Amino acid sequence: MATKLEYIWLDGYKPTQSLRSKTKIVKEFSGKVEDLDNWSFDGSSTEQAPGGSSDCILKPVFVVPDPQRKSAYLVMCEVLSADGKPHESNGRATIADDDNDFWFGFEQEYFLWDPSTSKPLGFPAAGYPAPQGPYYCSVGAKNAFGREIVEEHLDACLEAGLNVEGINAEVAAGQWEFQIFAKGAKEAGDQIWVARYLLERIGEKYGVAINWHCKPLGQLDWNGSGMHANFSNTTLRTANSKAIFEAICESFRPAVAECIAVYGADNDQRLTGKHETASIHDFSYGVSDRGASIRIPLYAVDHNWSGYLEDRRPNSAADPYKVAAVIIKTVKTAKL
Ligand code: ADP
Ligand code: MN
Ligand code: MN
Ligand code: MN
Ligand code: MN
Numbered sequence: 280m281a282t283k284l285e286y287i288w289l290d291g292y293k294p295t296q297s298l299r300s301k302t303k304i305v306k307e308f309s310g311k312v313e314d315l316d317n318w319s320f321d322g323s324s325t326e327q328a329p330g331g332s333s334d335c336i337l338k339p340v341f342v343v344p345d346p347q348r349k350s351a352y353l354v355m356c357e358v359l360s361a362d363g364k365p366h367e368s369n370g371r372a373t374i375a376d377d378d379n380d381f382w383f384g385f386e387q388e389y390f391l392w393d394p395s396t397s398k399p400l401g402f403p404a405a406g407y408p409a410p411q412g413p414y415y416c417s418v419g420a421k422n423a424f425g426r427e428i429v430e431e432h433l434d435a436c437l438e439a440g441l442n443v444e445g446i447n448a449e450v451a452a453g454q455w456e457f458q459i460f461a462k463g464a465k466e467a468g469d470q471i472w473v474a475r476y477l478l479e480r481i482g483e484k485y486g487v488a489i490n491w492h493c494k495p496l497g498q499l500d501w502n503g504s505g506m507h508a509n510f511s512n513t514t515l516r517t518a519n520s521k522a523i524f525e526a527i528c529e530s531f532r533p534a535v536a537e538c539i540a541v542y543g544a545d546n547d548q549r550l551t552g553k554h555e556t557a558s559i560h561d562f563s564y565g566v567s568d569r570g571a572s573i574r575i576p577l578y579a580v581d582h583n584w585s586g587y588l589e590d591r592r593p594n595s596a597a598d599p600y601k602v603a604a605v606i607i608k609t610v611k612t613a614k615l
Contacts, residue, residue: 280306281304281306282304282350282351283345283348283350283351284302284303284315284351284352285300285302285345285353285354286300286302286318286339286356287299287473287476288300288337288358289358289369289472289598290326290327290368291366291368292325293326294544295491295543295596296368296598298472298479299320299325303318308352310342311342312339312340316339317336317337317359318336318337318356319334320335321335322334322335327358327366335358335360336358336359336361337358337359338358339355340355340357340371340465340469341354341466341469341473342355343439344438344440345439346434346438347435347480353439353476355473357369370468370598370601371465371600373601374464374465374600374604375604375608376464376604376607376608376611377465378463378607379462379463379466380462380512380513381462381510381603381607381610382460382461382511382587383460383461383464383467383509383510383599383603383606384508384509384510384587385471385506385508385599385602386456386458386509387456387457387471387474387506388449388455388456388595389455389478389489389595390451390454390455390489390492390495390504391424391425391453391454391455391487392453392487392488393487393488394487394488398453399451399454399496400453401414401422401425401452402453411450411451411452411500411502414451414454415447416448422448422452424452425453425485425487426448428478428482428485429446429455429457431481432457432474432477432478432481433446435477436457436459439477441473442470443458443459444459445457446458449502449504450502450554450555451496451502463603464603464604464607467599467603468598468599471599475489491595492504492596493543493545493546493548493549493594493596494548497548498551501554503549504549505592506543506593506595506596506597506602507590507591508589508590508593508606509588509590510589510590510606511588514610515527515586515588517585520584521584523584524575524579524584524588525564526615527588528588529613530609530610530612530614531564531572531573532562534609535562538592541597541598541601541604541605542593542594542597543593543595543596543597543598544594545594546559546592549594550592555570555591556591557570557571557572557591557592559592564588566580569591572590572591573589573591574589575588575589576589590602
């Protein structure tokens with residue numbers, strides 16, 4: 280049966296890459312990524328190649344059923360240059376150590392955004408809605424805006440087989456979150472990017488854009504958007520030791536610049552020390568501390584210092600491939 284394959288990739292825009300995709304029809308498809316052919320696209324239209332030699336290559340790396348089209352799949356791809364080497368925009372290919380003993384739970388926050396007013400859903404045409412307070416995990420038309428989009432996205436992710444673990448309305452009006460859990464840096468990144476793709480596409484139906492910027496309302500009293508990275512490896516999961524938790528937290532101290540470099544654009548606007556963040560200039564960790572760079576969840580303390588950590592610094596627009604990769608690299612430098 281004719282099958283629609285949506286080849287998805289990340290463009291070459293800096294500092295934040297966007298999703299691009301196009302459809303390929305094939306006669307037959309097994310559903311297995313290894314049976315998919317490479318394809319090509321015009322890199323001169325995506326900031327990935329000069330017009331004179333514009334072909335870039337799409338290499339399929341992750342495939343799930345497309346829950347919104349008949350007889351269709353979503354195909355996450357890496358971008359290669361014409362010579363077959365990873366393109367410089369290909370963050371997935373830079374994952375040096377895709378250690379599947381590392382588990383990630385990303386909390387992806389975002390704003391549902393009205394493109395005609397350039398404001399979040401729930402914001403009046405003039406001025407602002409009531410101050411933050413009632414919106415987080417709210418119910419009711421006074422405080423929760425855009426739930427039909429969020430629900431449709433949740434169903435689509437589940438039908439695609441993505442490991443969504445939950446959703447919630449966030450602190451700002453029109454702001455929401457979904458959580459996805461996966462093992463290994465590549466798998467975690469693939470799942471987040473495909474979930475972002477589905478959200479963007481569902482938004483189209485409603486004329487609602489997704490704003491991934493980490494501080495879309497500027498320095499007003501509105502929360503920014505993060506992508507908290509919860510992570511663990513066997514050492515953390517079976518630590519039974521406060522000292523091990525502290526040593527792993529300490530491993531991030533000399534890596535602050537390296538981490539911040541991939542934790543998303545404009546993070547200085549978000550990591551101000553206010554709105555449940557730590558200052559971008561500081562490094563701190565603490566039990567249950569939502570004002571720290573890294574939070575030690577109470578869960579870990581309650582489980583005799585075993586479990587996971589939450590790096591609260593990655594922002595909503597960060598590339599999860601790069602975030603996961605730097606976490607694996609950094610944890611492996613811990614002096615245990
Ligand atoms: P928060 O209280 O920060 O809002 P959430 O419930 O939104 O926390 O997200 C916490 C995430 O932590 C979960 O979605 C889950 O995927 C992740 N998580 C739980 N246990 C582990 C673990 N052992 N390793 C990695 N991630 C984990
Ligand atoms: Mn053409
Ligand atoms: Mn959360
Ligand atoms: Mn949140
Ligand atoms: Mn969190």
